[in-house]
Amino acid sequence: MTSGTVYGVGLGPGDQDLMSVRADRLVRTARHVAFFRKAGRPGQARQIVNGMIMDTAIEFPMEYPVTTEIPLSDPRYNEILSQFYTNCTAHIRSLTDAGEDVVVLCEGDPFFYGSFMHLYTRLSGDIDVQVVPAITGMSGAWTATGAPITWGDDILSVLMGTLDEGTLASNMANADALVVMKIGRNINKVRRALKTAGKYDAAYLIEYATMPNQTVQKLTDAGAKVTPYFSIIVVHGQGRRP
Template identity: 35%
Template structure:
């Protein structure tokens, strides 16, 4: 029988936020794979490091971490050949994924290539959205509210249209887009309800009112949460 391919979510940063099922799959794996930059360490591996058994075979999937070259098809093609060979040899392979594998996760590109011919499963993980809401003490939505998740690199006109037609919003991948997004929220009258968090659940976590954030220092792993009622549990609207 061929091996089992499992994509596991290791959560947003705190090693204790890995699920029991993900932990079991990780500790039973013959080969542990993870995305990594072309140079440097893998964040996914760093998160899972306390749970990785000693002496286990590992494979770093090195790829360009720039939008213009992502997803890098050649990288995933090569990784799929390597992982596919291990699966055909009967090895159980685990791929580590920051947050959740199917929420902006790179594992989807391996799954697309390998799942049609191999046994595969996905173990969901705690996403940065949920971790950020918990850290900020800010419920995302309630009752029949609509939640919209927006990548900050989207053009202003698209961000504006989506924000005008939602109850709660999460703006991800803020980084160098912070000043532009902050100006847009101010124009929409939403700045007072916006909360900012960076490196959620990590030792470097910071939570600030959006108006107080230094735009020149916002990292890629930063996020803005807002609700048009100010708080999701409030009745009525403040707009």
């Protein structure tokens, strides 16, 4: 029996119209569809493809055992997640061993800070794993602001809001253009770091980029509200131009 193939399919930032032709075809014809989600939630990747999956498709929701319940610094965090990814891999491998193809839905691009990478490293090498690239969420975010993110020789830095405040501030100060992802509960820390770096007044907050509930505003106008996980902060570069 010929083994099946695993497809890590990038769905783009959230708008179905921004999916690639190949991603659209794979999603619409998939017999087995896997996706990550938080327990009790529908899953953002799954929501992006609502109405596209065949009624006969078999879905495999991979529910994270932890998200923010345990600090990243706690050794248990990696232990629990490592076992989780191993279990997910075993199920997907059982399908490919039976000759079935599996489409894994990935928000944004599969190789850009996505959970799919943890499956890829466990599966690639002994089964066929194909990755379908996509528009990243940050691209959708800076486009939503209506201004270019970089000019000329600008240096673009991409930072995670989960970093410690000092690391955030020093990297922000050294960047010409800036993207900060994984905001959520880290918003106040990110605000302080931007102020330390002298970039707070130039920052934009984009929530749910390219999705129907997208919002774009200056960070200074956002108030003290807690932003959702799917939010991105950008600071535009002001470099060389003709």
